[in-house]
Amino acid sequence: MIASRRAKVDDRNRDRLPDSPRSDPREVLDYLQRFSGRDIPRWVLQADVCDALTLNNWLWWEDRRRELHFLKAGRDRGLFLSQLGAQVGTGKQGVLDRIDRLEALLRYDRPDEKLTRAARLAERAARDRRPTEETWLAAHHDELLAVVGGLVREADRFELLDEEREWLDELAVDAECEDFTPASMVILGLxxxxxxxxxxxxxxxxxxxxxxxxLLGRAERLRSAFADIGAKEGRKQPALAP
Structure with a gap:
């Protein structure tokens, strides 16, 4: 998306943009920071910000994965907890807590540093949440149809190209089949x-x-309401004995 936009406006620094599938996202972010001057149209710069934040979010998760890998590798290779703690600014127990938090965070994709649930608790919470999610989707079925239909009409009105509306077209299939699932709500955001x-x-x-x-505001409110189901169910879960 970034490369195609820059090509459309004939960015004179386009050849410096890493755009291969194996490019380092950090290099792309460096490019956007360095080559986003007044010669680039405002609409391109605005879209670049959205894509840059998405890349930055991906990097945050990747950094957490790497940190967990090396903390566990350090323990496997015989380093003392105090040695590991000195590198991340914490004590022995802090290292153990950090490993626990990172394992829970990465396993369940919940961006919360205080997440310390045991696997059985998270699995039970997800299982208990499914009927609630299905009930919510059924109750908001007509509104979802209306919003998705509106998004498709607006995309047609603004003449989005096929490559600019791939997720929207995927969502339109769910609407045509009248088969909304939790995954549909993720696609709605995209x-x-x-x-x-x-x-x-x-x-x-x-x-x-x-x-x-x-219309975009309505879609965002629906997504937020659906996401809140998980938050509410999580608060209801009782603590389990170890």
Whole structure:
């Protein structure tokens, strides 16, 4: 997406952008920081910010994976907890707690440093949450159909290219089949990002609301309400004995 946008506006530094599938995301972020001057159209810079934040989020998770790997590798290779702790600014117990938090964080993809649930508790919580999620999806079925249909119409109206609406088209299939699942809510977030960062949408006058902005807001509220199910169910779970 970044490379195609820069190519469209004939960025004179385009050849310096790492755009192979194996490119280091950090190099892409460095490029965006360095080559985002006044010669680049505003709509491109705005879309670049959205993509840069996505890349930065991915790097955050990757850094957590690497940290966990080397903390465990240090223990396996005979380093003392105090030696490991000295490298990350904590004590012996702090190292053990850090490993526990990282293992839980990465296993369940919950960005919360205080997450310390045992595997059996998390599995039970997920199992108990499924009926609640299905009930929510059924109750909001008509609203989801309306929002997805609206997103598709807006994408058509603003003439998004096929490669600019891949997630939206995936979501449209779920709507056509009237078969929304928890995965559909994840795709909804990706689809709204496609529409929000489209050139024509970013070019709209930001001083006044347009129909597309209201629609994107409705989609975001639905996603937030669905995500809140997991948070509420998590707070209800009783502690388990070790």
């Amino acid at each position: 689809a709204t990002a496609e529409l929000r960062t489209a050139k024509a949408v970013l070019a709209l006058d930001s001083s006044r609301p347009y129909a597309v902005h209201g």
